[in-house]
Amino acid sequence: MDIRELQGYASFFMTIFLVVMLYWYIVYLYRSEKKGDKDYEKLGNIALDDEIDSKPIDTSSVTPREKKEQDK
Amino acid sequence: MQSNAALEYDYSVAKLFTYTTILFGFLGMLIGTLIAAQLAFPELNYLLGEYGTFSRLRPLHTNIVIFGFTLSGVFATFYYSAQRVLKVSMAESKFIMFIGKFHFWLYFVGALLGVISLLLGYTQSKEYAQFEWPIDIVIVLVWVLWGVAMFALIGIRREKALYISIWYYIACFLGIAMLYLFNNMSVPTYFASGGLGNILHSVSMYSGTNDALVQWWYGHNAVAFGFTVPIVAMIYYFLPKESGQAIYSYKLSLLSFWGLMFVYLWAGSHHLLWSTVPDWMQTMGSVFSVVLILPSWGSAINMLLTMKGEWNQLTENPLIKFMVLASTFYMLSTLEGPIQAIKSVNAIAHFTDWIPGHVHDGVLGWVVFMIMAALFHMAPRMFKREIYSKKLLEAQFWLQTTAVVLYFTSMWIAGITQGMMWRAVDEYGNLMYSFIDTVTVLHPYYAIRALSGVMYLTGFLMFAYNMYKTMTSSRELTEEPQFRSPMA
Amino acid sequence: MFHWLEKNPFFFSVGVFVVIAFAGLIEILPNFAEASRPVVGLKPYSVLELAGKNIYMKDQCIACHSQLIRPFKAETDRYGQYSLSGEYAYDRPFLWGSKRTGPDLHRIGNYRTTDWHENHMWEPTSVVPGSIMPAYKHMFTNIADIETAYAEAVTVKNVFATPYGDEIKGTRAAWEAHKPAVLAEAAKIAADMKNKDVKDAVAAGNIPEVVALIAYLNRLK
Numbered sequence: 001m002d003i004r005e006l007q008g009y010a011s012f013f014m015t016i017f018l019v020v021m022l023y024w025y026i027v028y029l030y031r032s033e034k035k036g037d038k039d040y041e042k043l044g045n046i047a048l049d050d051e052i053d054s055k056p057i058d059t060s061s062v063t064p065r066e067k068k069e070q071d072k
Numbered sequence: 073m074q075s076n077a078a079l080e081y082d083y084s085v086a087k088l089f090t091y092t093t094i095l096f097g098f099l100g101m102l103i104g105t106l107i108a109a110q111l112a113f114p115e116l117n118y119l120l121g122e123y124g125t126f127s128r129l130r131p132l133h134t135n136i137v138i139f140g141f142t143l144s145g146v147f148a149t150f151y152y153s154a155q156r157v158l159k160v161s162m163a164e165s166k167f168i169m170f171i172g173k174f175h176f177w178l179y180f181v182g183a184l185l186g187v188i189s190l191l192l193g194y195t196q197s198k199e200y201a202q203f204e205w206p207i208d209i210v211i212v213l214v215w216v217l218w219g220v221a222m223f224a225l226i227g228i229r230r231e232k233a234l235y236i237s238i239w240y241y242i243a244c245f246l247g248i249a250m251l252y253l254f255n256n257m258s259v260p261t262y263f264a265s266g267g268l269g270n271i272l273h274s275v276s277m278y279s280g281t282n283d284a285l286v287q288w289w290y291g292h293n294a295v296a297f298g299f300t301v302p303i304v305a306m307i308y309y310f311l312p313k314e315s316g317q318a319i320y321s322y323k324l325s326l327l328s329f330w331g332l333m334f335v336y337l338w339a340g341s342h343h344l345l346w347s348t349v350p351d352w353m354q355t356m357g358s359v360f361s362v363v364l365i366l367p368s369w370g371s372a373i374n375m376l377l378t379m380k381g382e383w384n385q386l387t388e389n390p391l392i393k394f395m396v397l398a399s400t401f402y403m404l405s406t407l408e409g410p411i412q413a414i415k416s417v418n419a420i421a422h423f424t425d426w427i428p429g430h431v432h433d434g435v436l437g438w439v440v441f442m443i444m445a446a447l448f449h450m451a452p453r454m455f456k457r458e459i460y461s462k463k464l465l466e467a468q469f470w471l472q473t474t475a476v477v478l479y480f481t482s483m484w485i486a487g488i489t490q491g492m493m494w495r496a497v498d499e500y501g502n503l504m505y506s507f508i509d510t511v512t513v514l515h516p517y518y519a520i521r522a523l524s525g526v527m528y529l530t531g532f533l534m535f536a537y538n539m540y541k542t543m544t545s546s547r548e549l550t551e552e553p554q555f556r557s558p559m560a
Numbered sequence: 561m562f563h564w565l566e567k568n569p570f571f572f573s574v575g576v577f578v579v580i581a582f583a584g585l586i587e588i589l590p591n592f593a594e595a596s597r598p599v600v601g602l603k604p605y606s607v608l609e610l611a612g613k614n615i616y617m618k619d620q621c622i623a624c625h626s627q628l629i630r631p632f633k634a635e636t637d638r639y640g641q642y643s644l645s646g647e648y649a650y651d652r653p654f655l656w657g658s659k660r661t662g663p664d665l666h667r668i669g670n671y672r673t674t675d676w677h678e679n680h681m682w683e684p685t686s687v688v689p690g691s692i693m694p695a696y697k698h699m700f701t702n703i704a705d706i707e708t709a710y711a712e713a714v715t716v717k718n719v720f721a722t723p724y725g726d727e728i729k730g731t732r733a734a735w736e737a738h739k740p741a742v743l744a745e746a747a748k749i750a751a752d753m754k755n756k757d758v759k760d761a762v763a764a765g766n767i768p769e770v771v772a773l774i775a776y777l778n779r780l781k
Binding site: 110111114117118121122125126127128130131193194195196197198199223226227232233234239242243246247250254259261262264265266267268269270273275276278279280281282283284285286287289330333334336337338340341343346347348349353356419422423424425427428494495496497502503507508511512 | 566567569572573576577579580581582583584587588596614616617618619620621622623624626628630631632633634635637638643644645647648649650651652653654655656657658659660661662663688689690691692693694695696698702705707708709710711712714715716718719720730731732735
Binding site: 007010011014018025028029032037038 | 562563579582585586
């Protein structure tokens with residue numbers, strides 16, 4: 001297999017992969033909102049309520065490590 | 073880092089970058105106006121001897137506007153808004169304060185050296201990547217410092233979710249880093265030849281068609297990650313904040329982000345249509361340019377819909393006017409670009425004045441308008457005074473809007489006229505016009521463009537004056553305005 | 561998974577980087593070896609021509625002139641044979657330009673001569689009435705930096721294997737030995753020029769910028 005062919009396959013599959021990811025992301029966004037896990041629209045308020053002493057908007061948020069612990 | 077009552081956002085670095093935004097904006101537009109006038113009135117080429125010709129000044133104009141004005145604006149708005157959406161003050165970390173200040177001073181010194189080196193004619197002759205290797209190294213350092221400040225600030229944030237503006241700033245940082253590094257790869261001849269010749273001179277690592285590919289992969293995407301991505305970051309913060317309306321659809325903003333990231337990089341080869349780069353790349357560039365309309369308009373429509381139900385603000389608040397017009401021009405130029413990237417259109421448009429016309433409706437209408445609006449929004453909060461004059465702001469808005477319209481309409485006509493004349497043949501198949509015919513015919517359009525330049529520059533001076541007065545002598549504010557910026 | 565990406569700045573950045581780097585990897589990298597092959601018979605630039613190319617860059621001729629003839633009848637009629645990739649194999653950087661405020665120059669050497677260029681650079685309107693190009697009189701007095709051009713030849717020979725002869729070597733002695741050849745090439749061009757100062761300078765061993773530039777422009781064929 002020469003570099004040309006490799007280039008062709010890589011491009012094809014990577015594009016498909018990214019497109020699938022993008023659509024999956026759309027599904028994920030709406031699904032997680034429906035299930036009540038996340039409220040994305042609420043995040044828009046980060047720009048509005050941005051005083052240093054105001055409460056963080058994203059309260060559902062956890063760090064990756066905390067997340068792992070919760071999953072267990 | 074416990075928060076306490078006395079804690080405040082620290083704007084000292086944002087202020088410094090605000091000053092340089094104004095300084096470089098004025099310089100860049102002044103030179104731009106001069107070279108526009110030179111095309112209409114060639115005698116103006118001799119004002120500064122060897123250093124005043126169109127050819128020597130043109131890279132100075134582009135570089136000052138890109139790396140001076142726009143980058144300063146990006147840094148200023150970043151150091152202002154990132155603190156706020158992350159809910160953390162720079163003053164909380166001595167390290168971040170130091171990096172921020174160092175970032176500014178290194179940037180300023182580097183920018184001055186860059187200007188001088190271009191005036192003297194030290195250049196790699198690759199568009200928007202003209203700086204020779206020592207300046208490149210300074211730019212890389214500046215960029216690294218920005219990255220350190222950015223990620224350090226993110227590291228100590230209180231707001232765990234990263235607001236969409238931060239996404240765009242991160243993308244700007246990564247994109248420009250990658251593009252700039254690869255396109256500026258060069259070998260300094262002094263070191264490779266055992267110490268012969270000028271130490272500043274270098275040769276590109278790539279040759280011919282390869283160099284062209286890398287250059288326009290860079291050139292196009294420097295526009296993407298310098299003129300689009302960080303400006304979108306700005307509007308996603310400043311438009312909601314100024315209007316008091318949250319983004320129309322936060323989910324749409326996230327989707328357009330990934331769409332933009334994926335599609336933009338492919339479109340670079342549309343600068344090389346009908347050239348010697350392989351055909352499939354040209355087609356790819358063409359196709360992806362058209363696809364690019366989707367994520368661009370996704371963002372732009374999202375911005376406009378943010379104003380839904382609040383359109384009255386458009387008449388009452390000049391800053392909203394600036395930002396809404398900016399997103400409208402964003403829509404215009406992201407539609408115009410793909411049209412020019414269609415191969416048959418490109419055959420006429422390429423090499424003509426339609427291209428600078430396209431660049432300028434994007435830059436004058438979108439980038440500069442957005443940056444000015446952002447700085448106007450920041451000023452009352454940074455300097456704790458209201459904006460000096462609403463009247464001046466209104467006048468500036470209309471003057472500059474007229475200027476942009478004059479600019480791009482004259483360049484559309486000029487470009488299409490020239491493109492058609494180059495290919496016009498008579499009944500026997502001979503070329504109808506000699507080249508000089510296609511130059512002299514453009515004189516009126518060049519004159520109109522020079523006029524529009526003068527108007528826009530005047531508008532920018534009004535902005536600078538208004539800002540200066542706001543900083544120094546406007547009425548003081550007792551408390552920070554929540555949404556709408558107060559103005560007299 | 562997405563939730564995690566949105567929250568973690570490091571992995572978010574990696575994600576963005578992968579997505580943006582993808583296009584470059586596919587489009588640019590694999591084509592490199594092919595596109596850099598020179599056409600048969602292509603000679604590398606002489607030192608004087610390289611110096612001229614550096615003047616072309618220094619005064620940014622690229623701001624108004626392209627070096628790329630597209631495959632349309634209107635262009636081949638006006639400028640000659642359309643451009644081939646292999647013709648640019650020794651161009652570092654490429655100088656295609658992006659704007660034709662003035663005409664294309666890729667084959668200017670086929671239809672313009674030394675004395676035409678001399679008049680044109682001194683006062684463009686004297687040969688092209690109505691021209692908006694500035695005069696470049698300073699090129700007649702500024703001295704071209706041929707040592708740097710020589711250093712460039714050495715660099716591209718050593719680093720990129722550009723086929724120069726044995727006389728191009730990275731030592732001062734080799735440069736001193738090669739200098740007379742450069743001067744002889746310049747003297748040939750100066751002989752076709754009428755400007756007294758230029759002739760005197762070349763005779764005295766200094767090469768004005770305009771001579772090097774004309775050498776470069778004559779080479780573009």
